[in-house]
Amino acid sequence: MNGYGTIIVGGGASGLFCAAALKGGKDVLVLERGERAGRKLSATGNGQGNVSNLHMSADHYFHQSGDSRGVLSRGLALHGREDMLAFLEGLGGLFVADGRGRVYPTGKQASSVTDLLRFRLAEKGVRIAAGMRVRSLRREADGFVAEAEGAAGAECFFARRVVLCTGGSAAKNFGTDGSAYALATAFGHTLTPLYPSLVQLKTEREAIRGLKGIRAEARLSAFAGRGREKRKLAEERGDLIFTDYGVSGDAVFRLSAFLTDRLGKEEISLSAEFLPDVSPERLLRALRRKRAAFPSLADGELAGGIVNNALGRAIARRSDGTPEGQAARIKDFPLAVTGSLGFDGAQVTKGGIPLDEADENLQSRLAPGLYFAGEILDVDGECGGYNLQWAYSSARLVADGIDGISGRQER
Template sequence: MIYDCVIIGAGASGLYCAARLLSSKALNAAVIDSGSRPGRKLLMTGGGRCNLTNRSIDISGYYTDDKDRLSHILSSHGSEESIRFFTDEIGLSLSFENDLVYPSTYRASTVLDSLLLYLKEHDCRFIFDTPVSDVSYEDGLYILNSDIKAKTVVLATGGASYPETGSNGSFTELLRSFQGINITPLSPSLVPLRTAEKDIFALSGKRVKCSLELYSDKKMQEFVAKSKGEMLFTDYGISGICVLDISGYAIRAVRAGQKPAIKAVLCDEDKVHYNLSRFTDRTVADALSGILMSELVSVLLDRAGIDKNRTVSGLNDREKEKVIESVKEMKLTVTGSRSFDQAQVTTGGVDLSSLNEDLSVPGNNGLFICGESLNCDGICGGYNLQFAWSSADLVSKGVIRCLS
């Protein structure tokens, strides 16, 4: 049998690509996956709730080698087009939380089941437990693993994060025989960070609302990125969505040999001033206990070199200043990150700039790439799934053009 199109990867981008393809034309298409089940990572998204897109995506929230190309991909099929396809064509009901979009059931399995039902209705074939380890081109056909033949092939193999879901970075090997593609080395992103400061390890499991500023150096002269939200202390450093959002920048800085530093603004400075002038009979720790959790206050006062049991009235002006400086913001030095096992996405991959505009491989009529195998990753909040949908849609149009 010769397939019109074989899609390698039954993840978010591969399934969406198949759905877009079959929605516009009846084709003999198959989706191949190394695992025994489709959409393993999709089921984990949004903590199992699947934040499937964001209605006000800002291109500055993505890292990529080519922002113009990215802009073209996102504008040709953006969040509104994806929302329309999911609701009108697939029959998935959605809920909107400000800009964030979820299935109304708040279950990622509903998104997966809806996509699979649609693909079944459109006669899509599935081939599981089949890792593709070789793609070659002979006599106008692509040959996969020396026995599966197709006129067009879509590589939707994901990145290298959460490898137990099947995305293990194997696409770099698959592409090795195709010339002219540049692959930016893969590294983890949206990933918890390791810090040099060990005093916070004792706070493991505790959370604090804060705003973060990332600088490229310890002296905090060159601002890189900022974020806001809940930071989670761990026994190796920090995590939480606001940390994940700046992690890509931090990892790049570490890789460039810099020592990136984070300024975590923990509370309103005015409140610290007020409590220190109003509750002078209290110990310093008690005066601050209504502003920040006591364990965190202890760490910050240790850093300031002030005994937490001293009374506020006993502090001189210099010591009070030290307390205020230390408590209002916490300084952290990033030394690295957790591994791919804990990274929500992969940064790096096939450079957008090394592909044709329709995401086909130059000089290889009919070979396309979509999803996280491409060098594009975004912040939390539906950015990554939207890139999966958008790039998959663009590829589906390229496949149709190629076959006609």
């Protein structure tokens, strides 16, 4: 049986960051079930790699479990955006932010980030064993035995420490189908409820009839509850794309992070404000002028040209047809949310191993020597580079713990 100092299970974002940050090299083994490490990382940000955000803070993250050690804030304070960019630029990368604060490699290729990490691992002598799916993990002597299955059959590996970087349940085409949680629960760890996040939303069908394929800019708000109990959850501005099942587009993706854990528990609705840069008064004046110019125009044609024609017909159908009614509907187009496209459509998993089951360096409190980094933990971020930042920050906390670097020294 091959022996190592540290086995990292999962060669995704956090696994590669952790292996790259660890002091050791030849005594580190990365076991990745896919044919290549970093496949998801290379696909992030529509292939452009949105690795972090200028507006970084714990406010952009969600967790259901208690964070008694403030590990999320600690990770961002010790190994936040600046630290991540210094680390990657130290390897020869170069990064810039766009107008929304989203940080990308200057070449706009996510694969360039994967390459930097792969080159670093090769320099250090870290072994990446791809096509090896870890089936079980057990304690033995002063370490752990990982049993992995590859094309040539099963193989066992021993290490004093194991880092689980196996991601969550979202986007199973990248090797993350949720099956690896069992490696942690076998040691008594629990999971908070899991939900898909950064995902398309299903809505009532009648409201979106005839709109499939229409893309419009909107200020999109999400609400929970009904009547006087109704409260706003979040608001995002961006593209809204109508589909046959509901809505997609970047504004929807971003909003989904605030609501998927509430679906089925309370009423969730969206309100789209179209023409967000046109005042309600100006919009109403235009619709009145059009009605005055063409008194016999069908109600369904009135808003056409001011908004997309098909959208104009849906707006007329969902209003009393008057210029006043249509203007109001353009500014408040309600959609009841009935579900999401689930983990297959999602980019991220909400929920995971509770933070209070690990110490400040993300070492298991139940199985010393076992560590966690990335999406496997009960931390998910908003859309915009926050999830890769967490993959980095958490991986660095683990590397600090393994290498015996205290937070004080690190600063």
